[in-house]
Amino acid sequence: MSKRGPATHRPGSAGDVWLRPPGRTGRDAPPLSRDRIVEEAVALLDAEGADRLTMRRLAERLGTGSTTLYWHVKTKDDVLDLALDMIFAEVRIPSGDGRGWRAGITALIDGWRAVLLRHPWSAALLGRPMLGPNVLARSEFLYATLLEAGVVEPRLTAAAYGLSNYVIGSALMQSTWLADADEEVRRAARERLRADRERYPALAAHGPLATDGDWDTGFALGLTWLLDGIEAGIATTGDAADAAGGTDTAARA
Amino acid sequence: MSKRGPATHRPGSAGDVWLRPPGRTGRDAPPLSRDRIVEEAVALLDAEGADRLTMRRLAERLGTGSTTLYWHVKTKDDVLDLALDMIFAEVRIPSGDGRGWRAGITALIDGWRAVLLRHPWSAALLGRPMLGPNVLARSEFLYATLLEAGVVEPRLTAAAYGLSNYVIGSALMQSTWLADADEEVRRAARERLRADRERYPALAAHGPLATDGDWDTGFALGLTWLLDGIEAGIATTGDAADAAGGTDTAARA
DNA sequence: TCGGCGACTGGACCATTGATCCGGTCACTG
């Protein structure tokens, strides 16, 4: 390693002058923008999980020093917030065609859930205010669709929140349970539950560990229940019911 | 401080012999058990939040050195897991009196939610397998009650998960939104949303920021929807409906 | 042509944190 080491301290010059490539200190990669950082952060998070994301590792992947990142980003939390918002861009906002509000909302929620599961680290980050443009756009669609469907105020907030919270909770639990130490913790937990069978009879027989898998139908069922409840509220109140132009509303009522 | 300092290194002797109280190196507090650690951890978490919990601070509050904690506990995550399970002991498990399954489940879920909101740090920790005895006991009650009510398998898991996920998501969002930088971030967010009013019209008019507060009725509404859906499933399937001994089931069907 | 200015980069450095090493102390037993 030819101990040039920390003694000389010549910042910027990576070796002798003769070895230094011309122009921009070498390295022809795009000049490191906030977007590139976040993009790479998402890749790193996808690949190695939330706790393996450090500023140094991220910088290394980007071919720069860790300090440089702080010029584009104030703190590490910024990176996380930006990454969280970025993946929400993957959720396609359903076009407001004539397929009714239920179809639109179902599509949105399903896409939302798919994204959260595709990036398992995201579930653990949901405990922070989500105010990025992509998140807001999806929420806007949700509120707008519910409004068009005729949902009014005491129930409007409940519906929007209920749906969001349901997705978030489901994704959080599922990705926790799946990603966290695959097949090892789960078997240990199963064993432990079977050992205490007399203490938790129902849980041991029908618990989440017994029926491993098939989260999808369970999720869909719960979603249906919520939507049914919302729809029933519209029918009861009755006002502005078919301002939505959705045939689905009338059909199911 | 009379620089006796790090030079001498006399472990265990906190000062001269004359100053040392007799017996057990002084300090008459109970001899530091795992329970006492977790108890204090919960107190610290309640008082200062999740990110202020360090092993050193915790040890300081307990009047010991940080190293000692690792004799009772393997890692910091252990402390968090134990703390999370400990607060669930506060949730009273409803007695199976004749008030029907809906009343029991509602009571459980409400208690659950109350605890999560009373200890706001807990919401952020939900992204880890919850296998403590207290959590398991509550889940056991949930499953047992649903089984007694006559909910069968495709819908059983969906019901149990749906309810849990709904509480978790709701508590996560609410305590995030409330605890996180009170009244400052919220106003900034409100402002930002009002600024982009034309981009997010529905959100700005009826968003979570507009109708600040009254989370309770919203939560109750969503819970009703879920319970209605579960109940409808029982009525449809019809088998083993009144094996529960609950009068409520028959009454509402 | 040149001086400098602003955008950007990174090596050294700092404080904090989780965790470990290892030399202790204490109550209790034979």
Added chain:
DNA sequence: CAGTGACCGGATCAATGGTCCAGTCGCCGA
């Protein structure tokens, strides 16, 4: 009273988030 095992803690390590400040590069006005 020696010995044993439960328990304690100062020093220390490695990793991490974040800052300081000395640099480099492209560009723009004089």
